Amino acid sequence: MNVVIIGIGLIGGSFAKDLKLVYPEANILGIDTNESHVKEALELGIIQGEGSYQSLALADIVLISIPVNALVLELPKILDAVGDETVVIDAGSTKRLVCQTISNHSKRRNFMACHPIAGTEFSGPSAAINGLYEGKTNIICEVEKTAFMLQEKALEVFQKLKMRIRYMNPDAHDKHIAYVSHLSHISSFMLGKTVIEKEKNERDIFDMAGSGFESTVRLAKSSPDMWTPIFEQNKENVIETLEEYIQNLETFKGLLLNDDFENVYKEMNNTNRIKQILKGIPLTKK
Amino acid sequence: MNVVIIGIGLIGGSFAKDLKLVYPEANILGIDTNESHVKEALELGIIQGEGSYQSLALADIVLISIPVNALVLELPKILDAVGDETVVIDAGSTKRLVCQTISNHSKRRNFMACHPIAGTEFSGPSAAINGLYEGKTNIICEVEKTAFMLQEKALEVFQKLKMRIRYMNPDAHDKHIAYVSHLSHISSFMLGKTVIEKEKNERDIFDMAGSGFESTVRLAKSSPDMWTPIFEQNKENVIETLEEYIQNLETFKGLLLNDDFENVYKEMNNTNRIKQILKGIPLTKK
Structure with missing residues (x-):
């Protein structure tokens, strides 16, 4: 062959x-x-x-x-x-x-x-x-x-x-993958950026990175040569996912500002379903 | 003992x-x-x-x-x-x-x-x-x-x-850890939420999850019983990190909207430094 x-x-x-x-x-x-x-x-x-x-x-x-x-x-x-x-x-x-x-x-x-x-x-x-x-x-x-x-x-x-x-x-592919892959990369890159900007002492980042940061920011190591053209070609879908993501972050921030910790709890609890989803186990909907 | x-x-x-x-x-x-x-x-x-x-x-x-x-x-x-x-x-x-x-x-x-x-x-x-x-x-x-x-x-x-x-x-601890740990958890929970909301067919999430989503959303499996009181006690710092994170996401979205892919590239390239930081290697600043 x-x-x-x-x-x-x-x-x-x-x-x-x-x-x-x-x-x-x-x-x-x-x-x-x-x-x-x-x-x-x-x-x-x-x-x-x-x-x-x-x-x-x-x-x-x-x-x-x-x-x-x-x-x-x-x-x-x-x-x-x-x-x-x-x-x-x-x-x-x-x-x-x-x-x-x-x-x-x-x-x-x-x-x-x-x-x-x-x-x-x-x-x-x-x-x-x-x-x-x-x-x-x-x-x-x-x-x-x-x-x-x-x-x-x-x-x-x-x-x-x-x-x-x-x-x-192809259209459905680009729409789905914007959520499940492209948005993950942007959330990770911007998380990395936010932390690097704030933590001028990089030793602090390293020392405290154990607590989940490392896996969440893993994709921020990805190649810009590969990812810039992806975002360019899938611009409309990626912008849509970003808007929804930012809206969800704003909502969460609003709950914190209003001391609405009951709903902070619920937001996290509902999202815990991701455990079963990633295991590929069919869920019984609540 | x-x-x-x-x-x-x-x-x-x-x-x-x-x-x-x-x-x-x-x-x-x-x-x-x-x-x-x-x-x-x-x-x-x-x-x-x-x-x-x-x-x-x-x-x-x-x-x-x-x-x-x-x-x-x-x-x-x-x-x-x-x-x-x-x-x-x-x-x-x-x-x-x-x-x-x-x-x-x-x-x-x-x-x-x-x-x-x-x-x-x-x-x-x-x-x-x-x-x-x-x-x-x-x-x-x-x-x-x-x-x-x-x-x-x-x-x-x-x-x-x-x-x-x-x-x-204690004050410095709570401020630093808000960036390096607490923000990671919120970014991950909200990423999970955004994807679950959009992808009504959970099989699609599972099938497409290979491409980075799984590690980025890992922390969204965390216990709300543990995390709700953390966010409550560290509310001010967490809100500050969230605001900066949202601002960075908005900036990135703006670059996409303006077809400014040169700066999209630069944003990612600058954040690639996280590789060296997570290895604990001292960096020579550019």
Whole structure:
């Protein structure tokens, strides 16, 4: 199996590692605008060689794992270069613009729009880990626009990586993911900012960070190169989630100001349901 | 060594477990208004017996790990009951009110105001774990008001549990901790609320939760019984942190609305410093 991974960072590199475990015969080539990433991925044994757009014609699978602003620019050129049997999948965190960009491309049927919900706050080939995708959800958009044979090819890979598949349209994807992922990142970045601004003595932050701060602020370590274009492409949805979040914070502040601790308690108690939700246990509604 | 732990939950139970490892001869009694907690702690072998306020007279160490509203009510009665050689330590997340409450108590010198910065989002005796305090910061307030011999006794225990000690006055403690801990909890609770309100289909939350949401919302699993009185006692500081947090979120929203993605990038890039801060590495300021 010939595989080309465009963007050899955490997402692309982890995909390569797991793919090699389930397809030991796979020849995995890497492409990256950052030459040191290619070099590092070769040294780490994540890829077997460096690829080029010329090598795409013979690829069975191409994974594009680059920031979403680069994705919408590169995808048309990548599709131009692939063979008839090649399935191109992406890993972008937004889906509306990318689907729109190639909707009239002559090789639209070679593309499968994907968003594997997996990652860490780290980046680069050295951040690649085994098992990143196991048990994780892969959201596939507009599946009907991908050639059936190529759907099968991609789904076989996802199955071997033990991913769970969900189908969604691009607009619904971008709306849902704004709540469950994009808002989390902004809340975390702004929490980090608020604390750094106030605590001029960084030692104080470190010493007191045990009490929950560290996990809440984890996403504030994320790469601005990746996240700025996500927020740009999903601007309307992200602004909507931010407005609702700010409104909820204002309401909570109002309860504190009014000494309404009965409702402060209720707000927290109602939100405790998140425990069951994250366990995936069906809830009986109150 | 005679030890009495008042409030046998995550904090008290974990303290008991580690204490028993370093002082195998310790006789640890537990007191809890929730009878099932005492029963559970006995069954789990966390305590050797049930205590009462009468047993406090013979205690070497008393740890109070109960919600801070109960703490300010019980501490004067507990001090009334202890012996001259007993050091009473607490684990409350606020320090101003508790120090103020017993400032004129005849046994003020038997009390050491403490806040071990340690915990998880879980509660109850079954949540108690070994090693919870190792390497964690213990903030001690008004240390000069504790009898010197009793300071030594408590510090020996903290040292054996491998805690790091910081001294602070109660007002500074409550102000700092509002940023580094209390605000994190509110941001997490309100994030959980915003997502639950919007995503009526809880399966969607679960399926998409991989991408950072789970860690950011972790603290929203915390106990409202513990957190409501904390917010009540630290109301002024918490409101101040909330206002600054909301302001930062509004600013970020404004950048998105104005398509100012250069500054969206900068905001995130500046906050990435949190990586180094959380590693405790001294930073060279830009």
